[in-house]
Amino acid sequence: MATGRTHRPATRSRGIPEATVARLPLYLRALTALSERSVPTVSSEELAAAAGVNSAKLRKDFSYLGSYGTRGVGYDVEYLVYQISRELGLTQDWPVVIVGIGNLGAALANYGGFASRGFRVAALIDADPAMAGKPVAGIPVQHTDELEKIITDNGVSIGVIATPAGAAQQVCDRLVAAGVTSILNFAPTVLTVPDGVDVRKVDLSIELQILAFHEQRKAGEEAAAHEGAVPAPAGRDDSTDQGPDGDVPAVMPA
Amino acid sequence: MATGRTHRPATRSRGIPEATVARLPLYLRALTALSERSVPTVSSEELAAAAGVNSAKLRKDFSYLGSYGTRGVGYDVEYLVYQISRELGLTQDWPVVIVGIGNLGAALANYGGFASRGFRVAALIDADPAMAGKPVAGIPVQHTDELEKIITDNGVSIGVIATPAGAAQQVCDRLVAAGVTSILNFAPTVLTVPDGVDVRKVDLSIELQILAFHEQRKAGEEAAAHEGAVPAPAGRDDSTDQGPDGDVPAVMPA
DNA sequence: ATGTCTTTGTGAACGCGTGCACAAAGATGG
DNA sequence: CCATCTTTGTGCACGCGTTCACAAAGACAT
Known part of the structure; x- marks a missing residue:
């Protein structure tokens, strides 16, 4: 998952x-x-x-x-x-707001699966003043300053966060303070919320890393099977020989 | 999740x-x-x-x-x-292909979290001939006809499906036939794959529906608490009175 | 070297989720 | 009305995941 x-x-x-x-x-x-x-x-x-x-x-x-x-x-x-x-709870109407209208936010706004199940995009919110008023998926983007007013005026209880990781917690806090009690988080961060608020996260990078793990395992097992040897004790894949394991840390950029 | x-x-x-x-x-x-x-x-x-x-x-x-x-x-x-x-398995390079360059596919291509963890976007593939050659995130989109060649030439074992639901299974079959053994599926469909192939799915609509369930439950409990009554035996929320439950099905469009 | 203090690593218990296998229920035909 | 056949609903057992609680291990001060 x-x-x-x-x-x-x-x-x-x-x-x-x-x-x-x-x-x-x-x-x-x-x-x-x-x-x-x-x-x-x-x-x-x-x-x-x-x-x-x-x-x-x-x-x-x-x-x-x-x-x-x-x-x-x-x-x-x-x-x-x-x-x-x-x-x-799909027999009732659920207004949602999407915060962070970048590539992903725009994709979400255009996603048909939202509207077709009783979810209505009540507003698109972005911190960039240049975005304000610009229509995305037929809905004009509003500035973050309006966030609290939008939430209360529309009775929004579900918020979608598609901002960069750095802004996510702050946006989350404001959403919760304004009355949102369910959050769908696409930003790669762990959100902290008070009790009674539900958070679900969708993390593309994590999904790929899980796939990579299994992929590596499959490659290792196949190699072992081909050599007719017993499975390697720790499933190392030294096909790309980088010297013995446990040496230089391969730190990643971000 | x-x-x-x-x-x-x-x-x-x-x-x-x-x-x-x-x-x-x-x-x-x-x-x-x-x-x-x-x-x-x-x-x-x-x-x-x-x-x-x-x-x-x-x-x-x-x-x-x-x-x-x-x-x-x-x-x-x-x-x-x-x-x-x-x-x-992040110490090695994982070439991935993204199939379906719509709003979501483009967002994924631009997503920084991919490149930063050893995942390299080897190719973008779309069925629309008009998209061919057009650069997205600096990578030229290629036509679906090239799919098999791209997979084998680049040794791709991980594929990302961001097509409409109707095309997903067909794309999946072609990916698998070409040698892909791990698939990240964003299309709202259940994919059928042979043994040995891993599929993980990300379904935005499902996530929202799960949130809606808990949201409805919270609303119901709060209402019950306010009235000082015992919790309703089945947690119905009849605030929007639509007559007794179990009546007219509220079928949804798509 | 010895004692104290911090933090890991894990044995054990518990609870949830899954799948088997079957009895109960109802439809259908004679 | 009875027999048969299909399919649901569920009791039960098993395994995985989580959490508690503590012994073992090592750092650090004296």
């Missing part, structure tokens, strides 16, 4: 496990696709395949919501779409 | 738990910051605070890598930076 909650606040809620909540949007997407194809019912097996999960897990997940299936038949697609939407 | 592995292949590797691997980049970032401030050593307590985790967890994580600390003193910052970098 590319994300992780910070600290773990009141995670477990009304008996619905966090892991289940994280999968509900996946089910919802698969169900929406079925709904568009006018499929009336679906079995746990089929839906699980579409969502890429185990069918037993899917059934257990749904059991936390209630008994919405019919034995011998499956689940009613439309009904389940509604139930999951309601459980996730 | 915004990400989740698909299916769970050979997760556990050389005894390093997946959860630990996912945190190593976090530690690395904190350590790099300390290194830049020329801090020679750091205790597990300090570093844990900087990374936003529990100190016991951090020590246990490090114990999987080896005994790199000194009791009574802490960890040598430079040495630890090197050890984690090596464990993550």
Whole structure:
């Protein structure tokens, strides 16, 4: 996963496990696709395949919501779409603000997945005065000075931070002070927030590093297998010989 | 978290738990910051605070890598930076390709966090012929026809998919067929890949939906607390009265 | 050299998440 | 109305991850 909650606040809620909540949007997407194809019912097996999960897990997940299936038949697609939407809170409108309209912020503003699930971009905010008034994705960018007013006027409770790392904590503090209680953070920083505020982070660099780890491991195992030797004790990949390990630190720029 | 592995292949590797691997980049970032401030050593307590985790967890994580600390003193910052970098495979160069140069793809190409950790953008690929040759982030966009050649010529093993959902699986198949074994997927789709290929996904819409769930829960609890009543048995939020629940499905567009 | 003090490294307990396997439920056909 | 067949819902066991709590290890002062 590319994300992780910070600290773990009141995670477990009304008996619905966090892991289940994280999968509900996946089910919802698969169900929406079925709904568009006018499929009336679906079995746990089929839906699980579409969502890429185990069918037993899917059934257990749904059991936390209630008994919405019919034995011998499956689940009613439309009904389940509604139930999951309601459980996730998508039957209401969620105004969000995006702070930091750089490349990423602009991409987020243009992202269709936001609007299509009840999320409405209420405002775009940037610290650069030159950006003010300039429309991005059809919405004029506003200056950071307006942040507090925008939050309160629109009743915004969800904020998206797409600023450079250096500005993220400060922006976060202002968002929280103004009333935001959920934050989606794209800046590569650990945000500190008071209790009761949820933070989820999306960190592109971390995702790539995790992939690199597994990639390196795969390369190491393959090399070992090719040489017909026992797996190297620590999985070193000395194919690019840089001398023995544990020598000069390879420090990275930023 | 915004990400989740698909299916769970050979997760556990050389005894390093997946959860630990996912945190190593976090530690690395904190350590790099300390290194830049020329801090020679750091205790597990300090570093844990900087990374936003529990100190016991951090020590246990490090114990999987080896005994790199000194009791009574802490960890040598430079040495630890090197050890984690090596464990993550960041001491070598990882050429990556980004497929789908829309708003998001362009943002990724410009993202500094890639280059700064040993990841090199080897090529940008898009299906739109009009994009071909156009430079994005200083790199000329190439057409999808060149995909296979680019992969093999550059020895690319990591691919980033930033295409629309409809094209993602097809692009994924071609990447895998050409030799890519790790994929970072930004398209809102479940990708199917053969064994031995790792997929991590970043789904902005899912992250927001998870936040909305907790946001709704918070709102519900607060309302219940204000009325001095027992918490509603199922946490319904009927403030926007739409009649009794379980009625008309509120289907979403896309 | 010896004692004290700090901090690591880890054994052990606990809780959550996952997956198996099956009984219960309902549909469907005779 | 009964038998059969499909599919759900869940009890149970297992394994991973987290956290506590403490012994061992080393630095440092005397």
